[in-house]
Amino acid sequence: MLTFDFYSPEEEISHPLYRQKKVQVFIKRDDLIHPYLSGNKWRKLKYPLQEARRQGKQRLITFGGAWSNHLLATACAGAKFGFQTFGFVRGEAVENPVLKLCSLFGMRLLFVDRTGYRDKRGLFDQHFADDHEAFFIDEGGYSTLAAKGCSEMISELEKSYDHICCASGTGATAAGLLQGIQQAQLTTQLQVVPVLKGGQFIQKAIADLGVSLDHRLTLQLDYHFGGYAKTTPELIAFVKAFTQRTGILIEPTYTGKLCFALHDMLQKDLIDPGQRILLVHTGGLTGLLGMLNKFDD
Structure with a gap:
């Protein structure tokens, strides 16, 4: 069997917005799995x-x-x-x-x-x-086997969460997380942030992998910033501020859009106080190498 040992902790994030909205926010640090096999x-x-x-x-x-x-x-x-x-x-x-x-x-x-x-x-x-x-x-x-691997994240979790939030490109990770939630019979809501324009296709991508769609899945379609790998000055400023405040490096293509979406949802009171939320850090930090010029002051 091909495998290797890794550790992906759940780390609580301290941020004034979370205190203001009375929520607990954790991040699943899959970016720490491996430098190049990360997330x-x-x-x-x-x-x-x-x-x-x-x-x-x-x-x-x-x-x-x-x-x-x-x-x-x-x-x-x-x-x-x-x-x-x-x-x-x-x-x-x-x-x-x-x-x-x-x-x-x-x-x-x-x-x-x-x-x-x-x-x-x-x-x-x-x-x-x-x-x-x-x-x-x-x-x-993207494959059913990929979704199976991603579903295992749910059984690793040390805490229970009201919301699990992930960015999505092809839909395989979202499919796996929804599958894991269903298999564990959890009431957890899965908030999926498509990073491509027209992200409604993620629903079909999930269903095509044999995962049933249900009320626990919500697509947040307004955070693609123009499409895959597209950015705006607002997103770049957010990534810089988040990284400098938390010490957790994120990038604008996936996890940056995810974290921005959560902050926007909290500011709009779309998530109730008292909720425990998990962000999934899907790695991909080498992608920053092609975007560093966007972070010039």
Whole structure:
């Protein structure tokens, strides 16, 4: 079985807004799992890696953008567990620190134009149809096995929570958390913040992974800031202020939008006093490397 020991604590956050609104806020520090397999990345890769090993596969084939934390995590996991890795990169050929790290871990990269990139199964079949040792991993790790890995977070929790809040890109993490809540028969409300424009698709993405939609799921659709990896001066200022006040590093693509959403909901009194809230830190901090210029004063 492919696994490794990790510790992901629940850390209480002190903030004047939380005291004012009389709520307790904790953060699940999945960013501490591993420098490159951090956040939800290990959770989403754990069972696909086990399945690849069970099937006798030698090569992991996956997909992502030029700053993809998923590509980097897969490259690292391949090196750690003895798989070769290959990444299809969306868009024109570029060099950046994340892709250099992928290469350092041994991942081979192929840049694909955005039109061709849309058909990921087609790309896999075009290049690896005759390679019986190749194993397909979708963009962001999206799969039922990824959701299964993410569902295990619920059984790890040391406290009970009225709300669990997570950012969402593909929907796999949200699906897993909802599945875990359902399996534990909790009344916890899952607040999901899609980071892409038109995030209503997350409901279908969750259902497509075999997880039943119910009243415990709420999508907060107003915090995408223009779309994936898009930012505004307001969001950048929030990320800076939150990091400086709490000592917890967040980034504008995922966890920054999540934390902003919670603060906005509290300021609008959309969460009742006396609630205990858990934020899920999904890692992805290497993505900051491509955004540091946005933080210039």
